[in-house]
Amino acid sequence: MNATHVPVMLQEVVETLALVPGATVVDGTLGLAGHASEMGTMIAPGGLLVGLDWDKEMLDKAKKRLAELKNVEVRTYHSDYRALPECLRRACVETGRDPVADAVLLDLGLSNVHIEDPAYGISFLREGPLDMRFDKTRGEPASAWLNRASAREIEDVLFSLGDERWARKISQFIVERRKVRPLRTTTDLVECVHAAIPAAKRDKRIHPATRTFQAVRIHTNKELDELEEALKRIADILKKGGVMCVLSYHSGEDRAVKHAFRDLGRGGGYEEVHKKPVVPTDAEIAANSKARSAKLRALRRVS
Ligand SMILES: C[S@@+](CC[C@H](N)C(=O)[O-])C[C@H]1O[C@@H](n2cnc3c(N)ncnc32)[C@H](O)[C@@H]1O
Structure with a gap:
């Protein structure tokens, strides 16, 4: 890469x-x-x-x-x-x-390298493991938290760190989805966002998963x-x-x-x-x- x-x-x-x-x-x-x-x-x-x-x-x-x-x-x-x-x-x-x-x-x-390399699991445009950590020697992959946290906790993170107004709906879809199969890849998370935000209501200027990915990445790395x-x-x-x-x-x-x-x-x-x-x-x-x-x-x- x-x-x-x-x-x-x-x-x-x-x-x-x-x-x-x-x-x-x-x-x-x-x-x-x-x-x-x-x-x-x-x-x-x-x-x-x-x-x-x-x-x-x-x-x-x-x-x-x-x-x-x-x-x-x-x-x-x-x-x-x-x-x-x-x-x-x-x-x-x-x-x-x-x-x-x-x-x-x-x-x-983050660097552009983090976006381009699917191994980081940071980009919604590239399929990769839903990890998102910059430092793989610390913390846990984003998927571990998303598969464990309550809908309320996920909603709070999406709202406070991503300014995502669909935070509640997205968090509910994540929790429903993981009952069937745990989230493992970036595509799994993108699919939850797509399912939660009706096509007609999406912000046309940015990818619908932009805010969710930003929020989960900041939370995973404790950036703030x-x-x-x-x-x-x-x-x-x-x-x-x-x-x-x-x-x-x-x-x-x-x-x-x-x-x-x-x-x-x-x-x-x-x-x-x-x-x-x-x-x-x-x-x-x-x-x-x-x-x-x-x-x-x-x-x-x-x-
Ligand atoms: C925007 S990039 C820096 C780009 C750099 N100025 C250049 O011109 O190539 C941010 C970098 O900071 C690192 N980084 C982010 N948060 C950090 C932290 N808390 N401690 C150390 N490094 C961090 C990331 O891994 C990434 O490589």
Whole structure:
């Protein structure tokens, strides 16, 4: 599987981070290292690039790409970005630097590779095991939860994490369906959604299973759990003048980022770099439709 991923708002991110040679940079969501390779080039010579991803296969791909960087120290970790401060400390001990960062990037969510590769079970367009985990060493596949949870629990997740107004109907169809045969594949879940939403009532702009798949994926990976607290801990490792950029792709993520940055700004030690979240240009969206929902927020440490 040789899927690619185009880094979103690359120009806006590097301009906001204002990287210089020798800087220490952390990319908490390496993916295929699209942003990271550009950042690595900008901090040469003498910089330190620390990269994390909780998907081991993705991390291995990123490592290969980052091996091409010259005159930069690179350290990578198979880790959740909630442990970013600990990873930075380890990298700084190994390289003899102060454990503080000039720049941090979090490009939340999933890579195009996760959508294109049916083995992840994340895409409603490709038949695969109904797994959805980024990190197969943790948690349980989405199918295990969908085959066990009550209709009410499933409805709550679809509504709160997917804004799915057909949440009740879909959850009822899932529970009925699994009485006959447990859900095993992405197609099984797509069929429940199709059965629940009458054709005439479907939103024509997006696939009817979009919201359900988003909600179940976020729930399976606990993507929003303690996000606000994690962002505050990460802000704490910024050097004075250091900047953290976060790219988010749906309202739940953006809300957590907004709240964390607002709270930190009130304390006086940080300020938001942009008055409003930066969004992709029309030209970028035309070239890469996956950038459509992106929002960039940035926070600078001022004291
Ligand atoms: C949008 S992609 C990043 C793309 C990357 N910026 C690039 O240009 O190639 C998000 C990546 O973050 C990873 N990820 C998502 N949540 C994570 C978390 N909590 N901890 C660590 N990695 C995470 C995913 O596995 C995925 O590879």
